[in-house]
Amino acid sequence: MKKIEAIIKPFKLDDVKEELNKIGIHGITVTEVKGFGRQKGHTELYRGAEYRVDFVPKTKLEIIASDEMIPSIIEVIEKSAKTGNIGDGKIFISSVEEAIRIRTGEKGESAI
Amino acid sequence: MKKIEAIIKPFKLDDVKEELNKIGIHGITVTEVKGFGRQKGHTELYRGAEYRVDFVPKTKLEIIASDEMIPSIIEVIEKSAKTGNIGDGKIFISSVEEAIRIRTGEKGESAI
Amino acid sequence: MKKIEAIIKPFKLDDVKEELNKIGIHGITVTEVKGFGRQKGHTELYRGAEYRVDFVPKTKLEIIASDEMIPSIIEVIEKSAKTGNIGDGKIFISSVEEAIRIRTGEKGESAI
Amino acid sequence: MNKINRILTVLGGLFLVLFSWVTPVFAAAAKTPKFVPGNIAWVLASTALVLIMTPALGFYYGGMVRKKNVLNTISLSFITICTVSVVWILWDYSMAFGPDAFLGIIGNLKYLGLAAMGVNQHSRYDGTIPSFIYVMFQLMFAIITVALISGSLVERIKFSSWVVFTIIWVTIVYAPVAQSVWGIGGLFQKMGALDFAGGTVVHINSGVAGLAGALVLGKRKGYMKENIVQPNQLAYTILGGALLWFGWFGFNAGSALEASGLAASAFLVTNTATAAAAISWMLAEWIHSGKPTTLGMISGAVAGLVAITPASGFVNPLAAIVIGLVVGVLCYSMVVFVKPKLGYDDSLDAFNVHAIGGAWGALATGLFADPLINPAGRGLFYGNPHQVVIQLITILSVAGYSFVMSFIIFTLIDKFMGLRVSKEQEAMGLDITQHEESGYNL
Amino acid sequence: MNKINRILTVLGGLFLVLFSWVTPVFAAAAKTPKFVPGNIAWVLASTALVLIMTPALGFYYGGMVRKKNVLNTISLSFITICTVSVVWILWDYSMAFGPDAFLGIIGNLKYLGLAAMGVNQHSRYDGTIPSFIYVMFQLMFAIITVALISGSLVERIKFSSWVVFTIIWVTIVYAPVAQSVWGIGGLFQKMGALDFAGGTVVHINSGVAGLAGALVLGKRKGYMKENIVQPNQLAYTILGGALLWFGWFGFNAGSALEASGLAASAFLVTNTATAAAAISWMLAEWIHSGKPTTLGMISGAVAGLVAITPASGFVNPLAAIVIGLVVGVLCYSMVVFVKPKLGYDDSLDAFNVHAIGGAWGALATGLFADPLINPAGRGLFYGNPHQVVIQLITILSVAGYSFVMSFIIFTLIDKFMGLRVSKEQEAMGLDITQHEESGYNL
Amino acid sequence: MNKINRILTVLGGLFLVLFSWVTPVFAAAAKTPKFVPGNIAWVLASTALVLIMTPALGFYYGGMVRKKNVLNTISLSFITICTVSVVWILWDYSMAFGPDAFLGIIGNLKYLGLAAMGVNQHSRYDGTIPSFIYVMFQLMFAIITVALISGSLVERIKFSSWVVFTIIWVTIVYAPVAQSVWGIGGLFQKMGALDFAGGTVVHINSGVAGLAGALVLGKRKGYMKENIVQPNQLAYTILGGALLWFGWFGFNAGSALEASGLAASAFLVTNTATAAAAISWMLAEWIHSGKPTTLGMISGAVAGLVAITPASGFVNPLAAIVIGLVVGVLCYSMVVFVKPKLGYDDSLDAFNVHAIGGAWGALATGLFADPLINPAGRGLFYGNPHQVVIQLITILSVAGYSFVMSFIIFTLIDKFMGLRVSKEQEAMGLDITQHEESGYNL
Numbered sequence A, B, C: 001m002k003k004i005e006a007i008i009k010p011f012k013l014d015d016v017k018e019e020l021n022k023i024g025i026h027g028i029t030v031t032e033v034k035g036f037g038r039q040k041g042h043t044e045l046y047r048g049a050e051y052r053v054d055f056v057p058k059t060k061l062e063i064i065a066s067d068e069m070i071p072s073i074i075e076v077i078e079k080s081a082k083t084g085n086i087g088d089g090k091i092f093i094s095s096v097e098e099a100i101r102i103r104t105g106e107k108g109e110s111a112i
Numbered sequence D, E, F: 001m002n003k004i005n006r007i008l009t010v011l012g013g014l015f016l017v018l019f020s021w022v023t024p025v026f027a028a029a030a031k032t033p034k035f036v037p038g039n040i041a042w043v044l045a046s047t048a049l050v051l052i053m054t055p056a057l058g059f060y061y062g063g064m065v066r067k068k069n070v071l072n073t074i075s076l077s078f079i080t081i082c083t084v085s086v087v088w089i090l091w092d093y094s095m096a097f098g099p100d101a102f103l104g105i106i107g108n109l110k111y112l113g114l115a116a117m118g119v120n121q122h123s124r125y126d127g128t129i130p131s132f133i134y135v136m137f138q139l140m141f142a143i144i145t146v147a148l149i150s151g152s153l154v155e156r157i158k159f160s161s162w163v164v165f166t167i168i169w170v171t172i173v174y175a176p177v178a179q180s181v182w183g184i185g186g187l188f189q190k191m192g193a194l195d196f197a198g199g200t201v202v203h204i205n206s207g208v209a210g211l212a213g214a215l216v217l218g219k220r221k222g223y224m225k226e227n228i229v230q231p232n233q234l235a236y237t238i239l240g241g242a243l244l245w246f247g248w249f250g251f252n253a254g255s256a257l258e259a260s261g262l263a264a265s266a267f268l269v270t271n272t273a274t275a276a277a278a279i280s281w282m283l284a285e286w287i288h289s290g291k292p293t294t295l296g297m298i299s300g301a302v303a304g305l306v307a308i309t310p311a312s313g314f315v316n317p318l319a320a321i322v323i324g325l326v327v328g329v330l331c332y333s334m335v336v337f338v339k340p341k342l343g344y345d346d347s348l349d350a351f352n353v354h355a356i357g358g359a360w361g362a363l364a365t366g367l368f369a370d371p372l373i374n375p376a377g378r379g380l381f382y383g384n385p386h387q388v389v390i391q392l393i394t395i396l397s398v399a400g401y402s403f404v405m406s407f408i409i410f411t412l413i414d415k416f417m418g419l420r421v422s423k424e425q426e427a428m429g430l431d432i433t434q435h436e437e438s439g440y441n442l
């Protein structure tokens, strides 16, 4: 089992979610985050004073999936989250040791 | 050291936290997240037009704990977060290599 | 590649970010979280009734970096996030298997 | 003589001209006085001011509930404006303020649909203003009285049941109470009860109905067990409270029905008692709980507005300070000591503030009514202990009638259509489940 | 005789004193009547009430958009207050309400900069009030008319272009329409068109201009493809709606220009139709979509306010209920059935509610105008079918003029400076890109 | 003779009737005039309008601060309404507007507790309205003056110290300034200073006190080092600004104390200058910083309201445009150039906008006062350079007095009870630490 964390542009969430659905991924946990990276933030004005706001609103997806699903998930995210502009985001993969479904107590891949 | 990530129903947070406290877990980091899963979202109306809102508000707990604590933590969460209905959530376990307490510089298990 | 998760006091974010920049870290993902730990929350009043609010607002930084950067990142965070008071937070390190830059498809260390 | 004659002729001619102009004034003064534009202007403005009080109440209440119930809470007030406005025109004004039909407790149906009311008809209640504006001014009182009740019921009452409730209650509870206290020939009116702007009719009436509703509904899930108090945006509550204060000048000073010294006096004591009550509640909380809260200040202000309402056309400025100081501590004590002890879930304290504050105000009117302010009222401290008795009879009668009738109405609605949302709906929140909307997309 | 002489002397002396005081009254009554403080008080208050309607509109609109556009949406209304206020003083009042210069469609420039207007000059439109207050009262109507248009354009119009638009439109569309419908000697005024408070001048005029703008601008990105409807804070919309209702009493009852029975009547029917329309829209949605939404209630209320506007000084309370009930269902149907079918992106339904609701109201005035309410108006149901024809001509003329002219203005602005923000700006939101601000830091 | 006799008898009889009715009018005209309901209606409405300005100020300020301070900031305004309302009745009205006790700078204690004031007493300041309403109208000015000061102090002043400050300051700074500028026999009043609605008494007075407070308090932690500017919800600021604009009509046009052409004129120039100033600030920012911000527009509007205040009863519409255009650029420059250079932390610019804008307005009154608008004022451009001198003396005297006294009061409070919250409290926010509440649970 692996965990995929993808940082994407917020307005791409709907697309990505739909494409993931199509390949059978139904469990996703989403967090609103702020990103610092190459993509620059914006400036804001307050009574003539200019302030840099460095962070960029981003959306983080977390998906726990079985090892064999990983390549296709990555492919789908790469495609559907891409705009070609700076700030499209990252995908990180790490390993997960166990998963448990609270409702049923199921463990392992059947829990995800 | 392991990291437990539990996605639970928001209104269960207080219960879960209390039960964890009882078994000596005092450090928890909590994030408000949106979940996509089997539990369906809801519909919203805007001037007669109906929109599906797919996500369900969830709460994510992150607990870093020593290996021996893991089974009891899981047990406690499973019990106290359970309602028996779809959407009760998941528990994921992964391994953590190091922990550091910023204030004191302590490392390892004494830092958690 | 490793992932550093640091839970810090929110008002330290700017400092930490700047210091990380100085050592060449430009990619950070930041989440607003609530922390339960040794640092106590506060009480709130509502028409004479007192309620304990246990959680403390915290900020979580996630940085994926190459193994050799890890010690200096830890050092920088430890220094710049420290106030010496309870609640300064924690740093957790775990391993990451792969990173992909969505825009270019780059993989591994060149993606972070 | 010629000269005299000519002078007389001229004089006489002028006199005729003058007379034809002056006569109607006297005639009118004798029967119905002429419209006075200044009075009309003030009552029109006051009516608009009282209208804004009900959405203000929605915000006052809406800020205090959990975010999942914010829209529903505001809309309970909002829909009340709509239902009561229509019902009022169709039949309710006539029942509340039409010529008395029965024992001084209910008006006849002369004004059904207002069909029999002319655009330039002089109001029976103050001949210097048109009837239509009196209808509107009183409508605004009926609206807010009903809306106030929702404060005891929020976070669990079914929206559809609330809509039905508003129509029934304003008909069979509000109308008779209004007629008997304010109607020409009303039961308590004839007894000499003093209620300048609605201590009994509005506040005791609604607060007691709220308690009845809270009892029929039962407590919110988790009440007194977990912290279900997470006011979503207290600034709404302050905004609502401030607009209530603003609108209340129309409520109290408008109740003079004329732009006069009495209106000015009502304005002054309203502001004074409100300020005093805000300070008093704040200090009570500061001493008792350790901090002066913004919610405490605004709650105290509302309590002050409630208490001065019946007294506003009768008492002098110093009495207003006393009335305000007392009500702040009194309502704070209700909320902090009595409510948890008795255990009823008066969610936003409609009963604790309006019924109790209103009762104190009605009683205080019997104590402090100063004939130098208004010759129509003389209280205990000005040598008329009898007034206190009249006030007590009125308070208890209105409270008793309202409680019993409201309890029956709530119970019947519960029987026929269910009064409370399901447990799941309560947990998900009423915004989504009653309206399929959510308060915030931030 | 001595006695008689003495008496006569006394009488004469008194008479002189009296006469010198009475005469001007008569003289004034004959030519310009005296100022009536009560009327002035009411029109001053009404003007303030109408002023608050435009920020209220900003909040009504602002709550409905996505959070990235909230400040921009509110500021479209806010800046309109500023630009129109200055333009009005400089030239626009004179063009709209000055003595007619040409065919009853445009005023002359006599009042340029108001330089020729004295502080105690009696208004040409109602001699009991000063000209200055009439200028202000009418200004508030001009402001909100322009601001209403923004409801069709939000979430994509360039701020700078909007500013330019407001100045041009209020000059070459609003002024002629106002003069021809309301001006002394105005084209439709002479024909006998009835528009008490602005069904054609304000609502049809602005709603149709909104449609023209929506067509020139094109649809928002994602419109009808994805869910771009995420109202950031619906309580703002309720707040705005409530303040609109409040202010509208000044709009309609103030249009009597006096504190009188007619003002009271306008007040009453305004409130009644609004309540009926809110209920009607709510029920339509409840039946059609399954839930009564708070947005539905408040939208219905606004539709009711729109529809009753032209009729408010002419119809009786029961007609008001009918007008309200019809407009609620009508505008709901526009929004739910017609708009998606035709596919124009009238973002916040300025056209669907104001043009359609205003047209219904103007027509209904021709149907229900009751001479017992106001002898100046007699509708079809009171034996005057001709009035309906006049109303239709006026509705179509105003709608046609406004549509064509607005379309041209929008197109020209688009040519010269661009009307719409770039795609990236639309995606990032107009708060950041137009103002470098963000609505929330929570 | 018989006939003559009879006619005379009839005439005489009628005359007596008439006389008995007419006489009091003349008598009153000679001494105190009769109450005029229209005037009372307008001043009552104006007083309510001015009341709402202080909560509006709370929201105007509250939207600009960080979210951890939102409730505290609003409550600084709110509690001021309460404390000043009570103090005013008890002693402060008498000191500010009672018969002069000493050198034209302080009233005597005749009206302590208002005990000696009858309900139908004619106001000394305008006999057509009752004294009680004048007391209330002036109270609202006192309240907002004190509340304005908080704009320089927010995000760091201790709540308890603020409460104490309001009581002391309104007594020993506000009362003498009001008496000397507006009191009958007041020092500057006798010199001929023109201040229609409070440029000196309200705005210079409060703005300068704010600066004194900011200096005693010191800068907020991080000021000019990090970005401590994160307005939590700018729509609050717009809402507050809009309600300020609305209420300001009562402030300025109400200051005529009658419903008259002068009130209408004050209304008109108020609106005009405000609009011009909003545009001017917006353009200044657009040119200087690249974007027109919503905060800029609303700040400009407030600056315009401030500047026109002293001039509102004296200048014509075109002068109002000039006054507005100048103040927008002037206050923008203060905020952008002067403040950072001098380094004082006038958190929300109470000094920069109110003291500077008020001073410009007071000066402009001396320049533009047009005797055709109000014969009581003639400025430099109408041939009276002396007026400018009087205005300057008044401005400097009020500013000097207020600064010195306020500095002393703040310093003493700091000594005795501490003026500023602790560093930890400042970091945690004042909502939690001063009130144990939080602004949002979203």
Ligand SMILES: Nc1ncnc2c1ncn2[C@@H]1O[C@H](COP(=O)(O)OP(=O)(O)O)[C@@H](O)[C@H]1O
Pocket (backbone or CB within 6 Å): A007, A034, A035, A036, A037, A038, A039, A040, A056, A058, A085, A086, A087, A088, A089, A090, C026, C027, C028, C029, C030, C062, C063, C064, C065, C101, C102, C103, C112
């Ligand atoms: N090393 C990293 N660790 C954690 N998050 C990162 C890292 N690098 C980038 N991110 C996240 O990815 C987002 C996009 O990265 P950015 O450098 O702006 O553009 P791009 O994805 O095109 O390289 C950032 O806003 C940040 O949230």
Ligand SMILES: Nc1ncnc2c1ncn2[C@@H]1O[C@H](COP(=O)(O)OP(=O)(O)O)[C@@H](O)[C@H]1O
Pocket (backbone or CB within 6 Å): A026, A027, A028, A029, A030, A062, A063, A064, A065, A101, A102, A103, A112, B007, B034, B035, B036, B037, B038, B039, B040, B056, B058, B085, B086, B087, B088, B089, B090
């Ligand atoms: N594979 C997954 N990866 C990440 N999060 C998941 C995954 N599956 C479920 N979740 C999270 O768990 C929540 C509950 O899952 P759901 O399928 O709705 O019900 P249940 O927990 O009863 O199986 C989801 O809302 C989502 O946040």
Ligand SMILES: Nc1ncnc2c1ncn2[C@@H]1O[C@H](COP(=O)(O)OP(=O)(O)O)[C@@H](O)[C@H]1O
Pocket (backbone or CB within 6 Å): B026, B027, B028, B029, B030, B062, B063, B064, B065, B101, B102, B103, B112, C007, C034, C035, C036, C037, C038, C039, C040, C056, C058, C085, C086, C087, C088, C089, C090
């Ligand atoms: N074992 C843990 N697992 C996850 N998060 C933790 C853990 N321990 C602490 N934290 C996080 O770190 C924050 C700071 O910890 P706390 O015990 O308050 O103080 P300190 O960092 O000084 O030890 C907590 O608020 C919580 O968010």
